[in-house]
Amino acid sequence: MAFVSSGYNPDKPMENRITDIGPLKYDKFYPPVIAANKGKWLYHEILQPGVLVHVSETGDEVYTVRCGGARTMSVTMIREICEIADKHCDGHLRFTTRNNIEFMVDDKSKLQPLIDDLEGRKFDAGSQKFPVGGTGCGITNIVHTQGWLHCHTPATDASGPVKAVMDDLFDEFKGHNMPAKVKISLACCLNMCGAVHCSDIAILGYHRKPPMVDNEYLDKMCEIPLAIAACPTAAIKPSKVEVGGNKLNSVAINNDRCMFCGNCYTMCPSLPLADTEGDGIVIMAGGKVSNRISPPKFSKVVVAFLPNEAPRWPSTVKTIRKLVETYAAEANKYERLGEWAERIGWERFFEKTELPFTHHLIDDFRDPAYYTWRQTSQFKF
Ligand code: SF4
């Protein structure tokens, strides 16, 4: 298949024209057994943690082995993944939305050699490169964002806390010990390119201080109208300041209106808001996307602030372990974390998880709080 145009011919301008930029159509990459059975699958089963079988009405079967990957991978790692796919799966593999890698084989005899190969690959220090798991009533990989590695507005790191939390929950990735699926996610600022708004447990990076205004450089580096327009709460207005005897164009921030989103910094590098004491982690819980048992739910803030504690984030790891252990011990079978909290009541959720309930946790946005508050005329919870 030709990936690029063989050259522009002015007489036939549409010949070999690439009409779109982006990934090629997904069905070009189907394993043959998937392509041949499209729309014919009867059922699937989880044979053991990390291993699924899909059975087609034609009698064909596909065995899928899911193993943990990482959001940010080296070229060496991706080459090794391709080598495994070439060796066992005729070159086919897929990534799940939570950065797991799935290798598929079309015959049961190919399954165990694939599992053994994956489980046997180790890093030099002895940890597993491709642990098999992440299915069903276990904890699957944590989907996360860019963090300090790449993005400009993070309030916490992404890969660092995720690695620390997943190391602690490794046995739950490899097993089926939970009442239902537990999805954990991380977004390193509240712009949330992770799925923190709808995960069972969510780790959210949060700034607590407004941007600092670098008056000396602001007018040279930024388009002031763009920075003002970027603010969703209209907290920025133009101002004139005197620096070194010169009158300069700059901006003023109304700190009481600022919600620390960092949008202005995206537009204007002279409005940084990263801050050692101000930045940290918010823990949210109880969200989900699935429609099973109850409708989808938003995650709710259950811990208003934890400090950034690189490199192993002990407070975050401890809090999430406590949440997971309490949920595993208390929830009914098939109940997601949010369904359990709603059944027993959020007051009891805080008692059982031993998390302090503070005024920071009360949802005071006008919408949708009017519909989600449990309230009387005397009390809102
Ligand atoms: Fe950047 Fe925010 Fe996305 Fe993190 S969540 S990568 S800080 S936009």
Ligand code: SF4
């Ligand atoms: Fe406005 Fe967000 Fe900047 Fe605060 S951080 S001034 S709310 S754009």
